Every structure is written in C-alpha cells, then in structure tokens.
Amino acid sequence: xxxxxxxxxxxxxxxxxxxxxxxxxxxxxxxxxxxxxxxxxxxxxxxxxxxxxxxxxxxxxxxxxxxxxxxxxxxxxxxxxxxxxxxxxxxxxxxxxxxxxxxxxxxxxxxxxxxxxxxxxxxxxxxxxxxxxxxxxxxxxxxxxxxxxxxxxxxxxxxxxxxxxxxxxxxxxxxxxxxxxxxxxxxxxxxxxxxxxxxxxxxxxxxxxxxxxxxxxxxxxxxxxxxxxxxxxxxxxxxxxxxxxxxxxxxxxxxxxxxxxxxxxxxxxxxxxxxxxxxxxxxxxxxxxxxxxxxxxxxx
Amino acid sequence: xxxxxxxxxxxxxxxxxxxxxxxxxxxxxxxxxxxxxxxxxxxxxxxxxxxxxxxxxxxxxxxxxxxxxxxxxxxxxxxxxxxxxxxxxxxxxxxxxxxxxxxxxxxxxxxxxxxxxxxxxxxxxxxxxxxxxxxxxxxxxxxxxxxxxxxxxxxxxxxxxxxxxxxxxxxxxxxxxxxxxxxxxxxxxxxxxxxxxxxxxxxxxxxxxxxxxxxxxxxxxxxxxxxxxxxxxxxxxxxxxxxxxx
Numbered sequence: 345x346x347x348x349x350x351x352x353x354x355x356x357x358x359x360x361x362x363x364x365x366x367x368x369x370x371x372x373x374x375x376x377x378x379x380x381x382x383x384x385x386x387x388x389x390x391x392x393x394x395x396x397x398x399x400x401x402x403x404x405x406x407x408x409x410x411x412x413x414x415x416x417x418x419x420x421x422x423x424x425x426x427x428x429x430x431x432x433x434x435x436x437x438x439x440x441x442x443x444x445x446x447x448x449x450x451x452x453x454x455x456x457x458x459x460x461x462x463x464x465x466x467x468x469x470x471x472x473x474x475x476x477x478x479x480x481x482x483x484x485x486x487x488x489x490x491x492x493x494x495x496x497x498x499x500x501x502x503x504x505x506x507x508x509x510x511x512x513x514x515x516x517x518x519x520x521x522x523x524x525x526x527x528x529x530x531x532x533x534x535x536x537x538x539x540x541x542x543x544x545x546x547x548x549x550x551x552x553x554x555x556x557x558x559x560x561x562x563x564x565x566x567x568x569x570x571x572x573x574x575x576x577x578x579x580x581x582x583x584x585x586x587x588x589x590x591x592x593x594x595x596x597x598x599x600x601x602x603x604x605x606x607x608x609x610x611x612x613x614x615x616x617x618x619x620x621x622x623x624x625x626x627x628x629x630x631x632x633x634x635x636x637x638x639x640x641x642x643x644x
Numbered sequence: 645x646x647x648x649x650x651x652x653x654x655x656x657x658x659x660x661x662x663x664x665x666x667x668x669x670x671x672x673x674x675x676x677x678x679x680x681x682x683x684x685x686x687x688x689x690x691x692x693x694x695x696x697x698x699x700x701x702x703x704x705x706x707x708x709x710x711x712x713x714x715x716x717x718x719x720x721x722x723x724x725x726x727x728x729x730x731x732x733x734x735x736x737x738x739x740x741x742x743x744x745x746x747x748x749x750x751x752x753x754x755x756x757x758x759x760x761x762x763x764x765x766x767x768x769x770x771x772x773x774x775x776x777x778x779x780x781x782x783x784x785x786x787x788x789x790x791x792x793x794x795x796x797x798x799x800x801x802x803x804x805x806x807x808x809x810x811x812x813x814x815x816x817x818x819x820x821x822x823x824x825x826x827x828x829x830x831x832x833x834x835x836x837x838x839x840x841x842x843x844x845x846x847x848x849x850x851x852x853x854x855x856x857x858x859x860x861x862x863x864x865x866x867x868x869x870x871x872x873x874x875x876x877x878x879x880x881x882x883x884x885x886x887x888x889x890x
Binding site for chain 1: 726
C-alpha cells in the first residue's frame with residue numbers, strides 16, 4: 345500500500361549553483377494535511393514545483409500516489425492540483441470562467457465542470473461575485489477564485505503554495521474549513537504557509553524546512569514538544585532583564601518574551617513584573633515560538 | 645482526441661472572456677491589420693490597389709496575432725502562474741500551444757470575416773477559390789504559429805521585454821515589410837523573396853486565386869514552401885515541446 349506522497353533524499357541544485365533542497369525525506373498519508381513551513385527561500389516552493397512535475401530534481405525520488413514524479417509525470421498529473429504561490433487571474437476572466445475552464449481541462453463534461461465550479465465557488469464564498477470580471481474584484485477575491493479552481497478539481501493530492509496569503513481572517517477560516525472538509529473526504533493536501541496559526545489549526549502533520557533541509561516533522565503537538573519551553577510570559581515595558589534566570593529571554597524592542605522551561609514559575613514572574621510596574625501575560629508557547637526556536641532566530 | 649478538446653478549451657479560455665469584456669481590443673486589431681495599412685495602400689496606390697490591400701488584411705490578421713500571442717501569452721502565463729497550473733494538469737504541452745494559437749484565430753475571426761466578406765463583395769472569389777484562399781490563410785497561420793512558439797522556446801530565459809520586442813519585430817516585419825499588402829511583383833527581380841516568409845507566401849497564393857496575380861512559378865513555389873515549412877516547423881515544435889524545467 346503506497347502513501348499519497350513519498351519523498352526520499354530529494355535534492356535540487358539550480359544551474360546558478362544554489363542548493364535549494366538537501367536530501368529531504370518526507371511522507372504524507374492519504375487523507376492527511378501536511379503543512380510545510382520554513383523561512384523565505386527555505387526550499388518549500390522548489391519542493392512543491394518538483395512534486396507537481398514542473399522541475400527536475402538533481403537527485404532523490406518522489407512519488408505521488410505511487411507514481412514517480414520524474415519518470416511517470418503523465419501518471420502523476422491526473423492525481424494532483426496546484427495553487428501556485430502568488431498566482432494571479434486574468435483580469436478579463438470572472439471567477440466562474442477561471443474555475444470552469446480549468447476544471448474542464450481535467451476531462452469533465454461541461455455540465456459536470458459547471459456543477460463543480462458552482463460548488464467550489466460557494467465554498468470560498470464567491471457565489472455572488474462569480475460572474476464579475478476579476479478586474480472588478482479585490483486581491484483577496486481573486487485569490488479565492490484560484491483556490492476554488494483547486495477545490496473543484498478531482499485531484500486526490502492538492503498542493504497549495506501559500507494559498508491564504510493576503511486574505512482576511514474570516515475568509516482564511518472559511519478556506520481552512522474547506523481544506524478540512526476535503527481531508528475528511530480522503531483527499532491529501534500539501535500546504536505551505538508562513539502563518540503559524542494556520543499550520544497549527546489545519547495540519548495533521550507539519551514539516552519544518554530550513555536551508556533546504558528537513559529540521560523537524562510530526563503532528564503539531566509533536567513539533568511543539570521538540571522545544572523545551574512549555575509556556576511564555578510576554579512582559580511589556582523595559583525591565584524584564586532580571587528574569588533571565590527563569591528561561592530564555594527574547595527582546596522585541598520594549599517588549600520581552602520569556603520562555604519558561606517550568607510553567608509553574610509563571611505566577612512568580614507575573615507578580616514580580618507587576619511589582620516593578622510592568623505588565624505580564626502568560627500563555628502556552630505558540631507554533632510561531634516553536635518555529636522561532638527551531639530555526640534559531642534572533643529578534644535583536 | 646483529448647489533446648484537441650483540451651486545446652479547444654484553452655483557446656476559448658484565452659479568447660472568449662477577453663472578447664466579451666474587452667470588445668475594443670477587436671477594434672484595435674481591425675485597425676492594425678486593416679484600417680491603418682489599407683489607408684496607406686489607398687493613399688499611395690489608389691483605389692486600384694485596395695483589392696490587393698484587402699488580401700493582405702485577410703491573410704495577415706490571424707498569423708500576425710498568432711506571433712504576438714506566442715510571446716505575450718507565454719510571458720503572461722508565466723507571470724500569472726497559469727502555466728504552472730497547466731503543467732500540473734493532465735494536459736500535453738502541444739494542447740497548450742495549439743490552444744494558444746487557436747485563441748489567436750478566434751480573436752482574429754471578426755477581422756477575417758470582415759475582410760473576407762469585403763473581398764467577396766468585390767467579386768474576386770468564387771465559393772471554391774474562397775475556400776482555397778481560406779485554406780492558404782490557415783496554412784500561413786499554422787506556419788507562423790509554430791515559428792512563434794519555437795522562437796519563444798529559445799527566448800524563454802530572456803527577459804519578457806526582450807522576448808516581446810523580438811517577436812514584435814518579427815511580426816511587424818512579416819506583416820508589413822514583406823509583400824503582403826502589396827504585390828510581390830513590386831519587388832521586381834527580387835519577387836522570389838516573397839516566398840520565404842509565410843504570410844507573404846500565403847498572400848501570393850490568395851492574390852493568384854483572386855485573379856490579382858498570374859498563376860506562375862511563384863504561386864507554386866509559395867504553396868510548396870508553405871507546406872514544407874508547415875510540416876517542418878510543426879515537427880520541430882512537437883519534438884521540442886516539453887513542460888518540465890531542468
């Protein structure tokens with residue numbers, strides 16, 4: 345029984361000499377939403393482009409639904425759909441045109457393509473704007489039309505490269521709901537994003553990529569478990585220096601984030617902060633904190 | 645079969661919404677391929693030259709647009725990432741190119757019909773010669789489309805500005821400088837040059853079919869070269885067409 349996605353020691357060196365991927369090994373089961381997160385230039389889009397048969401890897405293998413993306417691209421393509429990063433619509437097309445024609449190219453009859461287009465546009469809340477030309481729509485509305493085209497597809501594996509960038513929180517959540525519905529129906533989704541809340545909310549599995557290398561992978565809670573800190577205190581106003589013995593202190597201008605290895609010390613810190621006239625807020629570590637710590641980021 | 649139906653879907657996708665929502669672009673095309681050159685033909689050649697000029701407008705509308713489309717569509721599809729979406733679908737690259745070329749034919753259809761009707765109204769063609777003339781025009785379109793995509797394939801890594809500029813120079817040169825709107829005989833001893841570029845070769849055939857030029861060696865040479873170029877460029881194009889980048 346094959347996985348929906350199997351990537352083995354995948355590497356890519358561009359002609360310019362840039363090494364975008366360095367031996368990445370990764371799997372996604374059928375009906376799983378895998379989110380790939382990483383900094384800009386980490387290699388996420390290169391990976392998506394190889395997996396969607398657009399780019400040849402330098403070495404390694406990748407299989408989608410059991411088919412090799414290098415040697416059997418014609419067998420891979422009927423199983424995949426893609427929302428490319430920063431994709432745009434033709435200004436003269438309406439969302440309906442965009443979704444209908446792209447769906448028709450999957451071999452559907454006009455009637456089937458129409459019905460799928462209507463359904464997909466409804467899922468991204470574009471029904472009332474379906475026949476308006478894209479030049480009369482906002483950037484977010486145009487972006488939703490592109491996502492709708494992937495939703496309308498019959499593909500079992502969907503690759504969505506930063507699909508919710510630029511969308512407002514309400515629409516973003518509608519799209520998350522659509523993604524989860526598709527996963528419930530057995531489709532596999534490979535998502536890339538910079539939004540850590542998105543990664544945490546929608547993913548069954550997260551892969552963290554940095555400089556072309558897989559840094560961590562697992563369920564959102566497993567990823568969170570890879571860092572020692574379990575809670576954090578955000579201290580507002582300069583003066584948190586005295587707390588550095590409690591854990592790692594990260595300065596963000598006049599604010600500080602204190603990562604606590606022992607959450608039970610939080611109350612002590614809050615009381616001491618208030619006594620110094622500082623405000624302090626305790627919360628569990630977020631995915632963004634974990635990302636920051638995994639990739640060794642420094643705010644200042 | 646799916647290749648042809650995909651090509652037709654892509655052709656409609658790339659032409660129908662644009663024509664429906666920006667009908668003025670059709671007027672621009674009519675001006676570029678008909679209004680402007682015919683004005684000059686009339687000014688410098690008089691009424692007697694208008695039939696020949698109309699042949700030029702009829703023959704050049706689709707091929708010139710196909711050449712522009714080969715560069716502009718590739719650039720635009722790269723920019724909007726539509727090309728990436730096409731690559732990830734079960735579509736052959738030939739269907740993409742055929743569809744893009746066909747979209748230029750759909751886009752230029754109003755001009756072809758208008759100039760064709762004007763030629764018929766002038767009594768230059770019988771139904772049979774009109775069909776043959778349409779065939780010659782389509783052959784020219786096939787050759788120019790394949791040439792355009794081969795050229796664009798070589799220029800794919802050039803900047804979009806360079807690619808557009810080079811293709812536009814080709815398109816304008818082929819449509820306006822070669823004997824398309826004026827007879828090949830105007831070139832005197834060099835009239836044979838007119839067989840070398842596809843639009844003027846097609847114009848040679850259509851002029852002969854309309855009785856505006858004698859049926860001579862130039863006509864047969866034009867036809868032979870168009871057929872050979874059509875086969876050659878199509879084969880080269882099909883052999884070179886691929887989706888994936890290195």
